[in-house]
Amino acid sequence: MLRIKTVVIFLLFVLFLHGCIVPYEPLIPTNAINKYVVSGQVTDNNEIQTVYVSKASNIKDPEITQVTGCYISIFDDKGNQFDMLEAEPGIYKTRIDKSYITPGTSFRVDILTPDGINIESDFDRINECPEIDSIYFIREEIPQDQWGRNIIGLQFYIDLDAGNLPTHFFRWEAIETWEYHVPFARQWYYDGAIHHIFPPDSSRMVCWSTDTVKSIYTLSTQGLTENRYDMLPLHFVDNYSARLMYGYSLLINQYALSEAAYSYWDQLRINNSELGGLYQKQPLSIAGNLHNNTNPDEKVLGFFGVTSVRSRRIFIDHIDDIDIHKIIYCRPDTLRFGLAGIHPSNYPAFLEGTEDSYRLIRLGRFCVDCMSLGGINVKPDFWPK
Numbered sequence: 417m418l419r420i421k422t423v424v425i426f427l428l429f430v431l432f433l434h435g436c437i438v439p440y441e442p443l444i445p446t447n448a449i450n451k452y453v454v455s456g457q458v459t460d461n462n463e464i465q466t467v468y469v470s471k472a473s474n475i476k477d478p479e480i481t482q483v484t485g486c487y488i489s490i491f492d493d494k495g496n497q498f499d500m501l502e503a504e505p506g507i508y509k510t511r512i513d514k515s516y517i518t519p520g521t522s523f524r525v526d527i528l529t530p531d532g533i534n535i536e537s538d539f540d541r542i543n544e545c546p547e548i549d550s551i552y553f554i555r556e557e558i559p560q561d562q563w564g565r566n567i568i569g570l571q572f573y574i575d576l577d578a579g580n581l582p583t584h585f586f587r588w589e590a591i592e593t594w595e596y597h598v599p600f601a602r603q604w605y606y607d608g609a610i611h612h613i614f615p616p617d618s619s620r621m622v623c624w625s626t627d628t629v630k631s632i633y634t635l636s637t638q639g640l641t642e643n644r645y646d647m648l649p650l651h652f653v654d655n656y657s658a659r660l661m662y663g664y665s666l667l668i669n670q671y672a673l674s675e676a677a678y679s680y681w682d683q684l685r686i687n688n689s690e691l692g693g694l695y696q697k698q699p700l701s702i703a704g705n706l707h708n709n710t711n712p713d714e715k716v717l718g719f720f721g722v723t724s725v726r727s728r729r730i731f732i733d734h735i736d737d738i739d740i741h742k743i744i745y746c747r748p749d750t751l752r753f754g755l756a757g758i759h760p761s762n763y764p765a766f767l768e769g770t771e772d773s774y775r776l777i778r779l780g781r782f783c784v785d786c787m788s789l790g791g792i793n794v795k796p797d798f799w800p801k
Contacts, residue, residue, distance in 0.1 A: 452483070452535060454706050454718040456508075456525065458490065459671075460517045460542070461725040465490065467500060467508045467525055472717060482506025485530040493522040493539060517722075519544040525720045537720035538676070538705040543583040545672035545724035549575040549644075552730070555737060556652070568738055569654035572666060572730075576635065578643040585636050585678035587723075589669040590629035590651045593796060594659035597622050599746050600777055602784045604767035606755055611764075612771075620784070623791030624799065632685040636678060655738050665798065667729045677721040680704055729798060746783035748775035 456467030467488055471481040488500040488508045496516060500508040522539040529535070551574050558567040574588065601616035629651050637643050651666065653659055673681065683702045706716035748768045751757055758765045758776065766784045767774040781788050 451714065452529070452533070452706075452708070452716045454525070454527065454535060454537075454716060454720060457721040457723055458512060458517060458523045458542070459723055459725050460514060461727070463511050463514055465498075465500075465510055465512050466503075467527075467720070468506060469508065469527060469529070470506050480506075483529060487528040489526050491524050491526065492516060517542060517724075519724065521722075523720075523722045532710065534709040535716055536707055536709055538707075540677060540705065540720065540722040541674050542722040542724055543585075543672040543674060544581050545583065545586075545670060545726050546576070546578045546581055547726050548668060548670050548728040549577040551666070551668055551728055553732070555735070558654075565656070567654045567656065569652055569657075570660070570732070570735065570738070571652045572650040573647045574650055574668060574670075576637070576645045576648065576670075578637065581643065583672045584638040584643060585673040585675055586634065587671040587673055587678070587681050588633040588635075588648075588650065589671070590631070590633070591626065591667040591669070592629060592651065592653075592659065593624055593626040593665045593667070593799075595622065595624050595662040595664075595799075596658050596786060596789070596791065597662060598783050598786045598789075600766070600768060600784045602766065604769065604774065605764040606758060606767060606774075607763040607765070608760070610755070620786050620793050623786035623789070623793050624796055625789075625791035626796075630688075632681060632688060634678060634682045634685050636682075656741050658740075658742075660732070660735065660738070661740050661742065663731070663733045663799070665729060665731045665796075667727060670726045670728075671723045672725075673721065673723060676705055677719065677723070680719045680721075731798075731800060733800065745779055747778050749778055751776055 451472045453470045453472050454467065456465070458465050467490075469483040469486055469488070471483060482505040484502060484505045486502070486508065490498045490500065490510060490512070498510045498512050500510040503509045519542055522541045524539045525537045527533075527535040551572065553570040553572045556569065556571045558569070572590075576586065578584070578586075598621050601618040601621055602613050603616040604613070605611050631651065633648070633650055635645055635648060637645060650668070653664065680702060687702065702717075704717065704719040706718055706720060708714040708716050751774060755774070762780065764781070766777045766780050768777050769775050777783050787793055
């Protein structure tokens, strides 16, 4: 019974820690299973370029099937060829000097799979990306949710000013990092025998977690009177999330796209936001720019693009007018039947107290080791001192 209660409470704790975000696993139609999926892009913010090759799988068995042993090359429109090496299963990398990645240059990818399938992308053209004008947030309140709560939080916005640049198609990626704490140092634990860590080990009481926001943000200024846009809404973080408790950082990557790349990403955005929600509809049949030259009737999923990137980060360490709802799950419980009442399935069981009196720390290692919740205990270089 103790084990079941611990598992249930742990699941609630993890949902609380991550702001109750449920990961999105897209529903893949039956006729898309085993189709090749290719993704990757050439960017001017990194000389190491990456291409991913896999096969689509059923939602009931969502394991990614990496395609290994491919021969892959990237070509530009000036006749240069950049051969890729397999760095990890299904992940291919090559170095392209930044002198080759200039506005107006186009690139394509050519893939030969181990079973002799040739996949090729269209050329995609790189456009100049403006600097990020500004990132900011506004305190906003959302009407009551399904539990009757008034949700207060921070709505992040971005302003775009592309001026006289010929670029009119954009995408944004948001990467969040937050600091979180666990309440107890590692001092006592029981695994059939009592162990004492002295001095108490507090090295895993503070961690940082980083996650890419799953939402897709796109914008076209093609039909606007000016090549600019104010107050484009991005990410929202509410006061029931532990992410705002000790420090929060949001990194925004701004991508300048070709019209074809914009069309692809905007269709993905629409597919993720149409009525019915993420889990109640099949995805649209989104046309990418990849072709199966060996079997032309076989559709290849994904897109290979070229983009220039600009980045900017915002950091928040305190919000005066928002109360963070801190839910406490890590409470010491009295051992009614002594140490013998701890089932071996719960070893190691972490304790709080003294040699003469112990209490069992609910959720065990998840309350004494922040790394067990997926973060790292090394402060990021960009984090304020």
